[in-house]
Each structure stands twice: as C-alpha cells, then as structure tokens.
Amino acid sequence: MNVVRPFGEAALLVEAADAPAAQALAAALRREPPDGVTAVVPGRASVLVELDALTLDVGAVRDALARVPVTPAEDRGRLRTFPVVYGGVHGPDLDDVAEWAGLAPADVVELHASTELRVLFCGFAPGFAYLGDVPVQLAVPRLATPRSITPVGSVALADGMSGIYPADLPGGWQVIGRTPRALFDVRRDPPTYLVPGDRVRFEPIRVEDWDARAGVASDW
Amino acid sequence: MIEVLDSGALTSVQDVIGRPAWRHLGMPAGGAADAWSARLANRLVGNPDEAPLLEMTSIGPTLRIEATATVALVGRFEASVDGLPFPADAGRTVRAGSVVRIGAGEDGRGYLAFGGGLAVEAVLGSAATDLRTGFGGFEGRALRAGDRLTLGVSAAGRPMRWVGARVGGPIRLVAGLHPDSVPPDALTGSDWQVSALADRTGVRLDGPGITTSLAEVPSMGLPVGAVQVPPDGRPIVMLADRPVTGGYPVPAVVIGADVGRVARLRTGDHVTFTPVSLDAARSALRRAEAELAALETLEGPGNDELGWAGSHR
Numbered sequence: 001m002n003v004v005r006p007f008g009e010a011a012l013l014v015e016a017a018d019a020p021a022a023q024a025l026a027a028a029l030r031r032e033p034p035d036g037v038t039a040v041v042p043g044r045a046s047v048l049v050e051l052d053a054l055t056l057d058v059g060a061v062r063d064a065l066a067r068v069p070v071t072p073a074e075d076r077g078r079l080r081t082f083p084v085v086y087g088g089v090h091g092p093d094l095d096d097v098a099e100w101a102g103l104a105p106a107d108v109v110e111l112h113a114s115t116e117l118r119v120l121f122c123g124f125a126p127g128f129a130y131l132g133d134v135p136v137q138l139a140v141p142r143l144a145t146p147r148s149i150t151p152v153g154s155v156a157l158a159d160g161m162s163g164i165y166p167a168d169l170p171g172g173w174q175v176i177g178r179t180p181r182a183l184f185d186v187r188r189d190p191p192t193y194l195v196p197g198d199r200v201r202f203e204p205i206r207v208e209d210w211d212a213r214a215g216v217a218s219d220w
Numbered sequence: 221m222i223e224v225l226d227s228g229a230l231t232s233v234q235d236v237i238g239r240p241a242w243r244h245l246g247m248p249a250g251g252a253a254d255a256w257s258a259r260l261a262n263r264l265v266g267n268p269d270e271a272p273l274l275e276m277t278s279i280g281p282t283l284r285i286e287a288t289a290t291v292a293l294v295g296r297f298e299a300s301v302d303g304l305p306f307p308a309d310a311g312r313t314v315r316a317g318s319v320v321r322i323g324a325g326e327d328g329r330g331y332l333a334f335g336g337g338l339a340v341e342a343v344l345g346s347a348a349t350d351l352r353t354g355f356g357g358f359e360g361r362a363l364r365a366g367d368r369l370t371l372g373v374s375a376a377g378r379p380m381r382w383v384g385a386r387v388g389g390p391i392r393l394v395a396g397l398h399p400d401s402v403p404p405d406a407l408t409g410s411d412w413q414v415s416a417l418a419d420r421t422g423v424r425l426d427g428p429g430i431t432t433s434l435a436e437v438p439s440m441g442l443p444v445g446a447v448q449v450p451p452d453g454r455p456i457v458m459l460a461d462r463p464v465t466g467g468y469p470v471p472a473v474v475i476g477a478d479v480g481r482v483a484r485l486r487t488g489d490h491v492t493f494t495p496v497s498l499d500a501a502r503s504a505l506r507r508a509e510a511e512l513a514a515l516e517t518l519e520g521p522g523n524d525e526l527g528w529a530g531s532h533r
Contacts (some may be wrong), residue, residue, distance in 0.1 A: 007397050008473030009501035011443040026244065041243045041441030043465050048441025050240070053476060053502055054509060122246035123439060123465030126353050129246070130439070166246075167353060186343055186355040192245040 004065045010053035014065050016045050019120035019132070021070050023196045028071075034064040042121050042196060044130070077118065077197040082164065082179045083205040083213040084113070084155050090178035090207070093143070097157060097174050101137045108176065109204055111135055112155075117162055119198045127166030127184030127192040131200050134162050146172035153179045155202065166192070177202075180214035193220055222289075222334070224367040226282035228322065232349040233357035233369075234258065234275040239344050243441065243464040250356075251348045253420050253460045254329055254480035257294045260512055261333035264292035264311040266377020271337030272347035274363075276330050278486060280322025281363060283332075285314045289371060290379050295330015295484065298323035310518065311335070311379025328414075328486035336374035351420065352461060384514030387504075390494035391478050394501050396447060396470035401434045407447065407455060407472055412491040415454070420461040422448070423482050425491060429453030432469050439465040445474035445482070457482050477504035 002025070003015040016022035019042075026042040029049065033040070036057075039050040051061060086109045087094040098105040117131035124130075133139075139160040147170065150156070154165040156173030163173060166183035179202075183193045193216075194200065205213060224231075236258050238251025252258035252275055259269040267273075274281070280297050292311040293299050299306040299322045301314055308330075314320060322332065340347045340358055349357025358367060393407060412425040430453045442448070446458045448468040457474050458466070459482070474482055475496065485491065496504070 005397060006395075006498060007470075008443045008445060008475070009394055009498045009505070010476050013397060013440060039240045039243070041464060043440035044438040046438065046440045048443065050443060053505055058498075121439065121465065122244060124246060124463050126242075126245060126247045126350075184353075186353075190245060191242070191247070191344065196244055 001066045002068060002070065004062050006058075007048065010051050012049045012051065012058075012062055012065060014047045014049060016047060016070065018045055020072055020118070020197070021045075022047050022121065024073055025068060025070050027073070028068055034061050036061055043123070044121055073197055077199045079199045079201065080194060080217070081201045081203050082155070082181055083209070084177040084179045084202045085207045085210060086177035086204055088207070091155075091176040093156075093174035094176040097138070097140050097176055100140050103137060108138065111138060112162070112176065113202045113204050117200045119194050119196050119200065120161065121196055122192070122194070125166055125169055126186070127194065128163060129192075129194040129198070129200075130161050130163055132161040134160060138162075140174050142172040143174060146170055150175060151178065153181065153183075155179055180210050182216045185216065188220060193217060221286040222369040222371065223284040223286060224281055224363050224365055224369070225284055225319065227363045227365055227367075228276055228281035229279040230277035231281045231363045232275055232351060232361075233272050233338055233340050233347055234349060235270055235272045235347045237270050237346040238348050238460065239346050242344055246464055247344070248350070248461050248464060249444065250350055250460050251346065252331070253483035254331070256480040256508060256512060257484070258331045258333075260309075260382060261292050261294040261331040262337075263512070263515060264294070264309070264380050264382060265290040265333045265335040266311065266374070266379060267333060267335065267337050271333065271372070272340055273331055273333040273338060276322060276332065278328055279324045280330065280332070282319060282321045285318045285320060286316060288316050289314055290335030290374065291320060292333045292379070293322065293330065295325070296327040297325035297330050310381040313379065326486075327484045328489070329484050334371050335377070335379075336372040339370040339372045379518050380515040381518050382514060383516055384511035387477070387481070387508075390492040391482060392475045392496045392501065392504065393447065393472040393493050394475055394496060394498055396472045397440075398434060398437065398469040399471050401432045401469040402430050402449060402471040406430045408493045408495055412455070414485045414487055414489045414491060416487045418485070418487065420459055422456040422458045422462055423485060424454055424456045426454060430455060432471075434469045436467050437469055439467045442466045442470070443473060445476065445479045446470045447472045447474065459483055475501040475504055477501070477508040
C-alpha cells in the first residue's frame, strides 16, 4: 500500500521509495488516471496528484492511489551523452569541488565523466533535469552565495545530484563544466532534450571542439 | 485590432489553461494568476472561460480599440473609455477608435477580456505567456507600447453583468504537508505584509520570521497556494509561475477559493490567515464556482454604448 497524504483540499501526495518508483507511479497514473485526477507531478520520492475538488469523492481517490502497484520501468531509459568542457572559465567551481573532495581537478572530471546518471525528476525551470545519484565524493553542498546568472549549459553539482542549466538562470549549484548542447526548445516535441528516466553520461571535450558539438543533438 | 499605447506596469496575455500537464519536464503550470477573475472577465464578454485575455499588474495599460469590440474589466482599477468611467464587472461594447485607459486601484492584479478572445498562437496547448523563460502569449513577453493585438472571431455570447458577491476577511488555510514543522499559530497568529518581491511566482510575506523544525524536504510537486517557509523564515504563497518542485517545508496551503484573492494583493497590503477544514475548503470552492455563475444579461441601453453614444463623437 502506498502512503497517500492530503496536500491542500485539491491534491494528494503519494510517497514513493525513490525517484524511479515515483516515475513508475506517475506513468501508471497518466496511463489510467483514477476518476477526478487532473494532473500528476513526479518529485524526488513522491508524486503530487491534483484533483478536481469540485466533484470529487477524495476518499475514493485516496484509496485508489494507495493501491496502485508500483512496478519499476521495464526499459533502461534512453542514453543521452553530453559533450562538456570542464574547468577553466566554463567550470569556475571545479577547483573548489576538487578541494572539498580531496581530489585533483582531473580526478573530479574523470569521476563525473565515468558515472552514468539517471534523470530523477525535472523542476526548477523548463528542461532542468535533476541527475543522480552522483558518487559520494562529488556530493558537494550548494554555493554559499548563489549566482544571479549561471550560464546556459552549465554542468553543476549539489546535494548529491548533478544538473545542467537549460537557460541563463540564477543558481546555487557548483559549476564544474559547460555543455554546448541545447536542453530546451519550446518548439520541439518534446520541448526538452531530457525526460525523467533518461540515462545521462558526460564526455570531456576540448574547448576548441565547442562549435562543432554545439546546438541540438541529432537524437532529440 | 488593439493598439497598445501604454503597457502599464506588467500586462501580459494569459489564459486559465496554462501548461499544467508539462510539469514533469520542469515547465511551471503558469496561466492566469487569478483564474476565477479571468474566467469571470471572459464570461462577461460572452467568451468561453479558456479564451486568451490580458492580465494586468498594479497599473493597467492604455489601449486603442481599432474596431468595435466587447470589453470587460475585472479588478478594482481606475478605468475609463474616452475619459468616461468604465465600470468593472460588466461587459461593454466599445466603439472603433475608443481609448481604454486602465490605471491603478485597490487590486494588484486584474483582467481585461475582449469578445472573441485575443488571437495568439498556442504554445504547448496554451496562450499563456511564460514570462521567465520567454515563450507563449504575445512574443513570449509583457506588452510594450506599439504592440498590436488581434482579436478572435466573436462568439455568439452576449455581454453580461456580474451580480455576485466577493468574499472578504482573512485568507483561509488548510493544513499543508508539514503542519508540525512550525508552531501551531505561526501563520494564523500574525499580521503579514505583502513584500515588494511578490510576483507571479509567489507572494512573499514580511512579518515575524517563522522558525521551522525542518530546513529542507525532498523536492516535491507544489499545488498552487502552497505556503512554503524557506530558511529566512518569511512565508511565500506559491502562485501560477511557481517552480514545479519545492524543497522547503509547506506547513499550510491557501484554499483554492482564496488563491485569486492572494493574487490580487498589492505590495504593502496587510494579510491575515485563518485555518479551515478540508470540507470547508471544498464548500468554499463550490460557493466560488456558484458566484461565478451569478450573471445577468444587460438589457436595453446597458447592452450598447451606455452614455457614450453621441456624447463626444
């Protein structure tokens, strides 16, 4: 039985064991929404289920949600590889991350680039995917002082996760590199390059190769 | 066609549809911050509830109406048509060449609807403007002087007048997901003031700082009206453009029937809260829905250019 709690009079929160479970639950609810469910929003370890509070027997929905079986996704998720220029002007926090981790900067790069991550959930901004979980040596805290602008494409770390900024945005994550790949285009279908459940890897490239690798990936 | 002569403080094309089904990709729900008022404005000009319309913030725009149109204002704003008073809460026919001027007033947010709706390209199923990312609505941005908006073909609906009653008093809250993260009367026992930082993302409140027993929670989807308490202790009522997920405790949620009231607050306005039960919250929503239907057709001269015909042409 899933734990289901009210979240206001027009929503319920279903707790999940982890992000993959939340995604599986959200997918199941989207496929066959119980009566009165108007929207489903997966989170780090939960699914927000919004309801039509006007016509609804909330108790019945709550019971139905408690009983939805959570079956893990069958497919392994699409693999997305991002070319990244690490360090230097593109990764202004790389040295600080290395110092925090007790590693050389090159080892931080090697560790980040050799880890396959998954899109746990999206939030914060259109196309911002929370990737996890990173190795514990890279589980740095957020910046003491957030940046008012973190440049689009910045590849960053915080709170045990990694993320790529889909636009110029304020941000408190530690930036170790930057990708020339686009992450968000409202005119494409889907409008984001990453969706929950995708697998992500990073590939170090030289700054000279930036232009050649820039723009929209062919597998969008 | 409508020409923008003055944009006002922040005027944008919105609708009540928004993009709630795209949140799993990080897209905010968006749409009209006060959906109830937007729906009312549309009904007053005979539009379906979902028609695109203008959302105004603190100071409204000045518009030249180039072809005869039906217009309705919802919100307590100074308003005139060619210098004559333009009352809110009733649809009006406005003649070609008229200038509609909306100023400031007691509400921080209001709506102007036009018969036929505004003709803008839908993006991801909605005409709403995503101001932060810059897409949708009119060129993905707030209106500027010189912009020209096109109206859609007018539906058969007639102009209407609203005869309902608005709710006053404290803003009503139900328990949120983390009700025990703050002292029981942390929100309801204090007076708050709307911070200058309030916007479509959320209404930040200044007042006695609230100490929470939880600094952070696992990121989760946020319903509209969720009251987040970040580490600085100043609560924020989350509105249409709120980020999809939040990681701060949510001790309470503003009831659906009162979200529009929060969206109408101005900088410096005083706010108090009162707790209600989930059942009371649902009753309030049903009542708000009933009030939205309290419409009458305008009979006789009220249906035409009341008081303006021949007065200055």
